[in-house]
Amino acid sequence: MSQTDDRAHADVAPGDEYAHEEFGSGLRSYLIGLGLALLLTAASFWVAQTKVMWAPAIPVALLTFAIAQMGVHLVFFLHLTSGPDNTNNIMALAFGVLIVFLLFGGSVWIMHHMNTNMMMPAEGGAPMPMQHQGGGHH
Amino acid sequence: MLGKLTWSAIPFDQPIPLVAAALVGLVLLGVIAWVVLAGYFPYLWREWITSVDHKRIGVMYVLLGLVMLIRGFSDAILMRSHQALAYNAPGYLPPEHYDQIFSAHGTIMIFFGAMPFMIGLMNFVVPLQLGVRDVAFPTLNSVSFWLTATGALLVNVSLVIGEFARTGWWPSPPLSEITYSPGVGVDYYLWAIQISGIGTLMSGVNLVTTILKMRAPGMSYLRMPMFCWTALASNLLIIAAFPILTATLAMLTLDRYLGFHFFTDEAGGNSMLFMNLFWAWGHPEVYILALPAYGIFSEVISTFSGKPLFAYRSMVWATLAICLLSFTVWLHHFFTMGPGGDVNGVFGITSMIIAVPTGVKIFDWMFTMYGGRVRFTTPMLWSVAFVVTFVVGGATGVLLAIPPADFVLHNSLFLVAHFHNVMVSAVVFAAFAGYTYWFPKAFGFTLDEWWGKAAFWFSLVGYVWVFTPLYVVGLMGMTRRMQHFSVAEWYPWIVAASLGVIVMFAGVVCQVVQLVVSIRRREHLRDLTGDPWDGRSLEWATASPPPSFNFAVMPHVEGEEAYWAIKQRAREQARLREEPDYEPVEMPLNSPTGFVCAFFATLVGFAMIWHIWWLAALGLAGAFATFVVFAWRDRVEYEIPAEAVARINRLNRASRLEALQQARRKEAA
Numbered sequence: 049m050s051q052t053d054d055r056a057h058a059d060v061a062p063g064d065e066y067a068h069e070e071f072g073s074g075l076r077s078y079l080i081g082l083g084l085a086l087l088l089t090a091a092s093f094w095v096a097q098t099k100v101m102w103a104p105a106i107p108v109a110l111l112t113f114a115i116a117q118m119g120v121h122l123v124f125f126l127h128l129t130s131g132p133d134n135t136n137n138i139m140a141l142a143f144g145v146l147i148v149f150l151l152f153g154g155s156v157w158i159m160h161h162m163n164t165n166m167m168m169p170a171e172g173g174a175p176m177p178m179q180h181q182g183g184g185h186h
Numbered sequence: 187m188l189g190k191l192t193w194s195a196i197p198f199d200q201p202i203p204l205v206a207a208a209l210v211g212l213v214l215l216g217v218i219a220w221v222v223l224a225g226y227f228p229y230l231w232r233e234w235i236t237s238v239d240h241k242r243i244g245v246m247y248v249l250l251g252l253v254m255l256i257r258g259f260s261d262a263i264l265m266r267s268h269q270a271l272a273y274n275a276p277g278y279l280p281p282e283h284y285d286q287i288f289s290a291h292g293t294i295m296i297f298f299g300a301m302p303f304m305i306g307l308m309n310f311v312v313p314l315q316l317g318v319r320d321v322a323f324p325t326l327n328s329v330s331f332w333l334t335a336t337g338a339l340l341v342n343v344s345l346v347i348g349e350f351a352r353t354g355w356w357p358s359p360p361l362s363e364i365t366y367s368p369g370v371g372v373d374y375y376l377w378a379i380q381i382s383g384i385g386t387l388m389s390g391v392n393l394v395t396t397i398l399k400m401r402a403p404g405m406s407y408l409r410m411p412m413f414c415w416t417a418l419a420s421n422l423l424i425i426a427a428f429p430i431l432t433a434t435l436a437m438l439t440l441d442r443y444l445g446f447h448f449f450t451d452e453a454g455g456n457s458m459l460f461m462n463l464f465w466a467w468g469h470p471e472v473y474i475l476a477l478p479a480y481g482i483f484s485e486v487i488s489t490f491s492g493k494p495l496f497a498y499r500s501m502v503w504a505t506l507a508i509c510l511l512s513f514t515v516w517l518h519h520f521f522t523m524g525p526g527g528d529v530n531g532v533f534g535i536t537s538m539i540i541a542v543p544t545g546v547k548i549f550d551w552m553f554t555m556y557g558g559r560v561r562f563t564t565p566m567l568w569s570v571a572f573v574v575t576f577v578v579g580g581a582t583g584v585l586l587a588i589p590p591a592d593f594v595l596h597n598s599l600f601l602v603a604h605f606h607n608v609m610v611s612a613v614v615f616a617a618f619a620g621y622t623y624w625f626p627k628a629f630g631f632t633l634d635e636w637w638g639k640a641a642f643w644f645s646l647v648g649y650v651w652v653f654t655p656l657y658v659v660g661l662m663g664m665t666r667r668m669q670h671f672s673v674a675e676w677y678p679w680i681v682a683a684s685l686g687v688i689v690m691f692a693g694v695v696c697q698v699v700q701l702v703v704s705i706r707r708r709e710h711l712r713d714l715t716g717d718p719w720d721g722r723s724l725e726w727a728t729a730s731p732p733p734s735f736n737f738a739v740m741p742h743v744e745g746e747e748a749y750w751a752i753k754q755r756a757r758e759q760a761r762l763r764e765e766p767d768y769e770p771v772e773m774p775l776n777s778p779t780g781f782v783c784a785f786f787a788t789l790v791g792f793a794m795i796w797h798i799w800w801l802a803a804l805g806l807a808g809a810f811a812t813f814v815v816f817a818w819r820d821r822v823e824y825e826i827p828a829e830a831v832a833r834i835n836r837l838n839r840a841s842r843l844e845a846l847q848q849a850r851r852k853e854a855a
Contacts, residue, residue, distance in 0.1 A: 136398050136399075143422065151430065154466070154514075155459075155462055158517055158525050158529055159459060159462060161524075161528070161529050162523060164526075165526050166523065166524040167456075
């Protein structure tokens with residue numbers, strides 16, 4: 049048996065505190081997460097397909113549900129909590145979100161300007177595909 | 187059967203690469219034959235090739251970096267001497283060969299010279315400084331190294347089989363697209379960088395995990411040596427930035443192999459997006475290399491000034507600020523492509539702001555030296571020269587951050603002089619400072635000081651001699667990458683720069699001689715105590731070379747400069763710490779996984795370059811099979827008995843005690 053113990057120990061990644069968690073509590077958190085995720089999904093379809101909400105507000109509602117959905121996944125499936133043992137994970141998430149924001153936002157902004165300034169209009173006056181995408185940002 | 191590979195791929199009509207490659211091949215075969223005939227191969231296989239020891243892997247990384255720095259320098263010799271002969275003349279390199287050489291020079295220096303050198307030093311030093319026994323994932327570490335070696339091998343294979351990219355070290359489309367570069371040169375670039383990039387990313391994950399999760403007891407974040415902080419920031423940048431490079435090059439690969447149109451400027455493609463994405467990796471990459479360099483200088487300057495690092499916390503904040511700001515400046519690499527005044531203004535300002543934390547560091551280093559008893563050893567000479575020359579490079583950088591100035595100077599030799607000014611003085615100087623500083627820790631004897639100082643002075647003078655004329659001739663309007671030119675005013679400056687290369691060459695020779703001389707005189711240069719420089723951090727608390735388990739017992743850290751505190755107490759009380767209770771140590775078993783994976787990765791890369799699809803499939807299957815075999819292994823660790831740990835540690839304690847008593851006798855006398 050000592051060999052199996054050895055293996056189990058070696059395969060736990062550093063920071064993986066959930067390996068020794070009891071089966072029951074783990075399952076409960078996954079089920080709550082699944083329930084919330086399904087609820088948010090259903091709510092999105094419901095809002096979009098009925099007249100319960102003021103039409104111009106629907107995109108905002110969908111965005112809210114989407115962000116909440118991400119939160120549910122992070123907390124219940126990826127076990128991101130506010131506990132002291134989770135500081136690294138929170139910091140990593142914040143760093144990642146910031147970098148994605150800088151890179152994505154910056155690229156859209158830069159590419160929009162470069163297309164406006166530099167791209168020759170295509171023959172027949174059809175708009176350039178990238179111009180369209182950049183325009184959508186404004 | 188062999189895809190695009192035919193006999194015509196070998197450049198029989200070009201004597202220079204063929205003769206050079208034949209020489210290198212002969213030397214390589216000679217070394218292999220010597221290793222096998224002398225019976226060293228089993229030792230090499232057991233102790234180095236399959237090693238998962240972070241110290242061994244670190245040494246192999248540095249060795250790869252050293253060899254590739256020399257390889258990249260030989261490209262530099264070719265370019266400078268060619269240009270000296272190319273005034274109103276064709277020079278001696280045909281244009282298509284000259285283009286390959288400047289592309290290979292940049293690619294090799296950044297990806298296979300500087301990167302392995304820095305990653306190697308981090309690998310070797312960080313676990314020792316943190317007071318732990320290995321990195322978080324030892325076998326992954328070995329895989330990382332061997333994949334990097336695969337990339338270096340592929341780039342060098344292109345010398346004899348086929349060609350290398352003629353597009354510059356960033357393969358800008360549409361030139362790098364299949365329409366304009368139908369040969370295999372760009373494909374060599376793509377697969378070499380992709381395969382070694384996987385290694386770099388895994389190495390980044392490994393080191394970040396090590397630093398965040400595996401410090402010795404009591405080693406809180408704000409007690410870590412500065413090199414660990416800069417290593418953390420650098421590896422965070424690797425994790426955040428390298429996926430951008432991988433994705434961008436994957437898109438270019440799809441364009442070239444499967445007729446996609448990401449960057450083709452037709453069918454909706456946009457070549458400007460490549461530049462945007464490439465530099466979104468490219469600028470953080472500058473700091474991936476520079477941050478560990480700053481860490482090395484911090485360690486060296488503090489040790490040889492005999493003082494703690496000045497304003498440690500400001501240095502930590504400056505490091506983190508650079509880590510974040512490095513992601514906000516990438517547009518300054520293409521101010522002139524046409525983003526317009528608003529965008530250029532914002533990125534010009536961010537580019538100037540990033541000079542502020544770097545300036546903080548410069549002051550911290552100067553105040554560390556101020557009032558200290560500075561010992562001008564070789565590592566310290568490299569560090570002082572860095573502080574001086576880097577300020578010049580930083581100033582020209584802030585100048586280039588002004589968009590209107592950049593419109594005048596972009597793509598000129600002024601720009602080339604600027605980035606060599608900062609990269610050589612930060613990264614290369616740090617590499618050699620770190621190499622001389624930690625060499626005794628790795629091998630148990632110091633490097634010869636006389637040859638080290640000779641290497642330093644030739645390199646410094648040569649470097650200033652090469653790049654000052656390039657600044658001048660750049661201001662006169664000479665653009666980079668010219669195969670020939672006909673402006674009389676430029677000619678003397680180009681000749682001057684070429685003469686400087688001779689001086690730099692002398693520096694390289696001295697560096698090699700230093701190694702040979704030191705190995706021959708190793709008994710005189712022996713480092714018995716494990717603390718040859720009167721160091722301050724934990725790597726000096728163990729023997730040189732450290733035992734495989736680094737520390738007999740985990741050190742308890744009670745403040746900044748963990749080892750300095752231990753040493754001071756020992757000096758005051760005139761005795762060593764109490765002998766600890768030794769326990770058996772478990773260490774990971776060596777594994778050929780890394781080497782075997784890299785072998786298959788080489789097959790995949792080579793096969794993809796030449797469109798040999800069956801071989802690529804075979805290589806992938808082999809690499810996957812290697813992974814499965816590794817995952818199903820039964821034993822992962824071996825145990826070093828407590829008696830062995832005690833025996834090894836007592837040897838080191840004995841020599842330390844002797845040194846302590848000797849010092850006291852000297853004091854009394």
